[in-house]
Amino acid sequence: MKIGLRHIRYFLVLADDLNFRRASEHLHISQPALTRTIQHLEAELKVLLFERSQNFVRLTDAGRAFQEGGRRVLNGMEATIDLTRRVSIGEAxxxxxxxxxxxxxxxxxxxxxxxxxxxxxxxxxxxxxxxxxxxxxxxxxxxxxxxxxxxxxxxxxxxxxxxNDRPICIVPEGHHLAMRRSVTLADLAEEDFVHGPAEAWAHFYDYLFPLCRRAGFQPRIVQEAFNSVGILGLVSCGMGITILTESIYDFATGGLVPLPISDISEVMVxxxxxxxxxxxxxxxxxxxxxxxxxxx
Amino acid sequence: MKIGLRHIRYFLVLADDLNFRRASEHLHISQPALTRTIQHLEAELKVLLFERSQNFVRLTDAGRAFQEGGRRVLNGMEATIDLTRRVSIGEAxxxxxxxxxxxxxxxxxxxxxxxxxxxxxxxxxxxxxxxxxxxxxxxxxxxxxxxxxxxxxxxxxxxxxxxNDRPICIVPEGHHLAMRRSVTLADLAEEDFVHGPAEAWAHFYDYLFPLCRRAGFQPRIVQEAFNSVGILGLVSCGMGITILTESIYDFATGGLVPLPISDISEVMVxxxxxxxxxxxxxxxxxxxxxxxxxxx
DNA sequence: GTTTTTGATGCATAATAGGTATCATGAAAA
DNA sequence: TTTTCATGATACCTATTATGCATCAAAAAC
The missing domain is CATH 3.40.190.10 (Periplasmic binding protein-like II)
Known part of the structure; x- marks a missing residue:
C-alpha cells in the first residue's frame, strides 16, 4: 500500500479535531473508515502518529512533524493545480x-x-x-x-x-568634429570607426553600409567591442567615432558628443x-x- | 474523482519519457492503465497536459507548470515521510x-x-x-x-x-572594598545591594539569605535589575555592590572588581x-x- | 448499575485501478 | 503501392482498495 493525499487529508483533520468521530463527520465518512485509514497510514510509515485511548487522542512528536509536512504537501498540491489551470487559460x-x-x-x-x-x-x-x-x-x-x-x-x-531610430554620429570630446552642429556621411569618410563584431552586428551593418556606400566611402572599422556600452567606452577613450542611435547615446556616462547626420533620412527600425x-x-x-x- | 500522488508519479515519468509505452514500462504498469490515468488527471484538472498524436507526445505549457509543481509536491512528500520516521526514532x-x-x-x-x-x-x-x-x-x-x-x-x-559556582562579591572600581584581596560576609553587612526582583530571583535568595543571616545581617537591596547584566551595570554605576558568580563576572565589560568571599564554602548549584x-x-x-x- | 461515548473490528458492497485483447492511425519499409 | 510496425485510445473483465453498517470492549458520565 502507498501513502496518498487522501491519507494526509484525513490525518490533518483528525490532528485538528483529536477525535475520530468528529473528524469523520467533518470528512463526511464513517468513523471506521477513518480509523482504518489512519491505521494504514501508520502501518505504511511504520510510525505511531497518535496516542489513543478511549479518553483522549493526541499527536506524538512524529505526528506533529507529519502534520507540518503534510500541510505543506497539501498546500503545494493546491497551488500547483491552481497554477496549472491558470497557465492553461493564459492567466499565468x-x-x-x-x-x-x-x-x-x-x-x-x-x-x-x-x-x-x-x-x-x-x-x-x-x-x-x-x-x-x-x-x-x-x-x-x-x-x-x-x-x-x-x-x-x-x-x-x-x-x-x-x-524607429535616427542614427547619430558620436565622437569623443575634443575630437576635431566635436564643435560641429551636424555632419554629413561624407564628412566621416576618413574617420576611424568603432563597432561591434561583423557577424553579430550583421543587421546593423546591412543598414549602415549602404548609406555609407551612397556617400562614397566604406567605414573603416578599427576597433570592435561586444556591445554598445563597450563601443561608447572605446569612443570616449578616443579610439575612434561611431554611428549609433540617440537612445543609446543617452545611456552613456559622459565625455561624448552627439552629432546629427544631416543627410540620413532612413530610420533604423x-x-x-x-x-x-x-x-x-x-x-x-x-x-x-x-x-x-x-x-x- | 480526486487527484492523488499516483497521478503525479505517473505524470512525471511520462513527462520525462514523452512516450506512453516506455513510461508504462518504467512504471511497471500496462500502457492502457497509464493512458487512462493521464486522461483522468486531465479531466479532473480540466486542462490538457500533453499534446499527443501517433508520432509525438509533448508537454503543453500547463503541463510544464504541473511538472514543476508536481515534482515539488512529490519531493515534499518524501521529505515529510523521512522526517517523520526520523523524529519517531529520535534522529530528528x-x-x-x-x-x-x-x-x-x-x-x-x-x-x-x-x-x-x-x-x-x-x-x-x-x-x-x-x-x-x-x-x-x-x-x-x-x-x-x-x-x-x-x-x-x-x-x-x-x-x-x-x-557548581562559588559566589563572589562584585564592587565597582573605586569602592572602599575594591582594594581588599577578599572579604567576609560580615564585611558586607552595611553595604547597599543590587539584585534581581524578589519573586523571580527567589531561588537565588534562598541560597544567599541564609548565608547572610548566619553572618548576622540581612542584605539591604536598594536597586533591582531584570537580569545579571543589568545588575552588573548598576554596580558599575556605583549604585551598590552585589554577590554573583565568577562566570557571570566574566561576562561583564569592565569597571568592576571581583572579591572572593572567604567564609562561604557552600556552592551555588x-x-x-x-x-x-x-x-x-x-x-x-x-x-x-x-x-x-x-x-x- | 445503566447509559453514553470512545476507538477498534468483521463483513459485505462500492469505487477505483489494473491487465488483456483490440482498434485506428500514421510512419517507415518492402 | 502494399505491408509492417509503432503509436495512443478503447472495451471488457478482474483485482485491489475504500467505505458503510453493525457490533464490540472499555472507560466515563449519570
Whole structure:
C-alpha cells in the first residue's frame, strides 16, 4: 500500500479535531473508515502518529512533524493545480523576450511595463542578444519574442515595427568634429570607426553600409567591442567615432558628443519578431497586445 | 474523482519519457492503465497536459507548470515521510531548553555543543528565563529541560547538577572594598545591594539569605535589575555592590572588581531539571546524554 | 448499575485501478 | 503501392482498495 493525499487529508483533520468521530463527520465518512485509514497510514510509515485511548487522542512528536509536512504537501498540491489551470487559460505563464541594445534603450521597457499591467500573471524573462542570435533562438524555441534590429522577412517569421531610430554620429570630446552642429556621411569618410563584431552586428551593418556606400566611402572599422556600452567606452577613450542611435547615446556616462547626420533620412527600425507557429498563449497575448499599441 | 500522488508519479515519468509505452514500462504498469490515468488527471484538472498524436507526445505549457509543481509536491512528500520516521526514532526533533544567566555563563554552551555533535538531528530551541518561570513552563509543557538555580525537590521533577559556582562579591572600581584581596560576609553587612526582583530571583535568595543571616545581617537591596547584566551595570554605576558568580563576572565589560568571599564554602548549584513523565524522545536523549557527562 | 461515548473490528458492497485483447492511425519499409 | 510496425485510445473483465453498517470492549458520565 502507498501513502496518498487522501491519507494526509484525513490525518490533518483528525490532528485538528483529536477525535475520530468528529473528524469523520467533518470528512463526511464513517468513523471506521477513518480509523482504518489512519491505521494504514501508520502501518505504511511504520510510525505511531497518535496516542489513543478511549479518553483522549493526541499527536506524538512524529505526528506533529507529519502534520507540518503534510500541510505543506497539501498546500503545494493546491497551488500547483491552481497554477496549472491558470497557465492553461493564459492567466499565468512565462514569456521569453530577447532584446538588443537598441530595444532596451528605446521602447522595450515601457512596452514590458504596460504588458505586465495588462497580464500580471505572465512572468517576462528577458534575454539579451544580438539580432542574429535571437533569430536562431526563436527557431530553436529558446525565445518567444525577439526585439531585433532591421526588417526581417523570412518565411515563418512575423514581425511588427516597435521603434524607429535616427542614427547619430558620436565622437569623443575634443575630437576635431566635436564643435560641429551636424555632419554629413561624407564628412566621416576618413574617420576611424568603432563597432561591434561583423557577424553579430550583421543587421546593423546591412543598414549602415549602404548609406555609407551612397556617400562614397566604406567605414573603416578599427576597433570592435561586444556591445554598445563597450563601443561608447572605446569612443570616449578616443579610439575612434561611431554611428549609433540617440537612445543609446543617452545611456552613456559622459565625455561624448552627439552629432546629427544631416543627410540620413532612413530610420533604423527595431522590430518585434516571432515565429508564426508559436502557439504559446503568452506569445499570442503579447502579439495581441502589440497590435493594440500605437507606435510612432 | 480526486487527484492523488499516483497521478503525479505517473505524470512525471511520462513527462520525462514523452512516450506512453516506455513510461508504462518504467512504471511497471500496462500502457492502457497509464493512458487512462493521464486522461483522468486531465479531466479532473480540466486542462490538457500533453499534446499527443501517433508520432509525438509533448508537454503543453500547463503541463510544464504541473511538472514543476508536481515534482515539488512529490519531493515534499518524501521529505515529510523521512522526517517523520526520523523524529519517531529520535534522529530528528526539537528540544526546548530553558536557561538562567548562571547556566548560559557557565556549563550550558559546552553541554549543548556536545549534545549537538552527538545528536545532530535535534534542533535545540533555547529560552531564557529565571528559575521560577522555567519550572512553570516545564509543567505547562512549554519546556523539555530547564537549567535552573538551586536544588529542586518537587515531586514529578527529576534533576541533575551540572554546575557548581562559588559566589563572589562584585564592587565597582573605586569602592572602599575594591582594594581588599577578599572579604567576609560580615564585611558586607552595611553595604547597599543590587539584585534581581524578589519573586523571580527567589531561588537565588534562598541560597544567599541564609548565608547572610548566619553572618548576622540581612542584605539591604536598594536597586533591582531584570537580569545579571543589568545588575552588573548598576554596580558599575556605583549604585551598590552585589554577590554573583565568577562566570557571570566574566561576562561583564569592565569597571568592576571581583572579591572572593572567604567564609562561604557552600556552592551555588545549577541543575538541569525535567518532568519525570516527559516522554519525548529528544528529552530522553538529553537526559541520557547528561548521565554520561562528568560534572565537576 | 445503566447509559453514553470512545476507538477498534468483521463483513459485505462500492469505487477505483489494473491487465488483456483490440482498434485506428500514421510512419517507415518492402 | 502494399505491408509492417509503432503509436495512443478503447472495451471488457478482474483485482485491489475504500467505505458503510453493525457490533464490540472499555472507560466515563449519570
Amino acid at each position: 505563464g512565462a514569456l521569453r523576450v530577447g532584446y538588443t541594445d537598441f530595444a532596451i534603450a528605446g521602447a522595450l521597457p515601457e512596452l514590458l511595463k504596460q504588458f505586465h499591467q495588462k497580464h500580471p500573471g505572465i512572468t517576462v524573462r528577458p534575454h539579451h542578444g544580438v539580432t542574429a542570435t535571437q533569430l536562431e533562438e526563436l527557431q530553436d524555441d529558446k525565445l518567444d519574442i525577439g526585439f531585433i534590429t532591421g526588417p526581417v522577412r523570412h518565411p515563418g517569421f512575423q514581425s511588427r515595427v516597435v521603434q 527595431t522590430e518585434a519578431v516571432w515565429l508564426s507557429d508559436n502557439l504559446r498563449l503568452p506569445t499570442q497575448q503579447f502579439v495581441d497586445f502589440l497590435a493594440q499599441q500605437d507606435i510612432g | 526533533g526539537a528540544l526546548r531548553v530553558g536557561y538562567t544567566d548562571f547556566a548560559i555563563a557557565g556549563a550550558l554552551p559546552e553541554l549543548l555543543k556536545q549534545f549537538h555533535q552527538k545528536h545532530p538531528g535535534i534542533t535545540v530551541r533555547p529560552h531564557h528565563g529565571v528559575t521560577a518561570t522555567q519550572l512553570e513552563e516545564l509543567q505547562d509543557d512549554k519546556l523539555d529541560i530547564g537549567f535552573i538555580t538551586g536544588p529542586v525537590r518537587h515531586p514529578g521533577f527529576q534533576s541533575r547538577v551540572v554546575q 545549577t541543575e538541569a531539571v525535567w518532568l519525570s513523565d516527559n516522554l519525548r524522545l529528544p528529552t530522553q536523549q538529553f537526559v541520557d546524554f547528561l548521565a554520561q557527562q562528568d560534572i565537576g
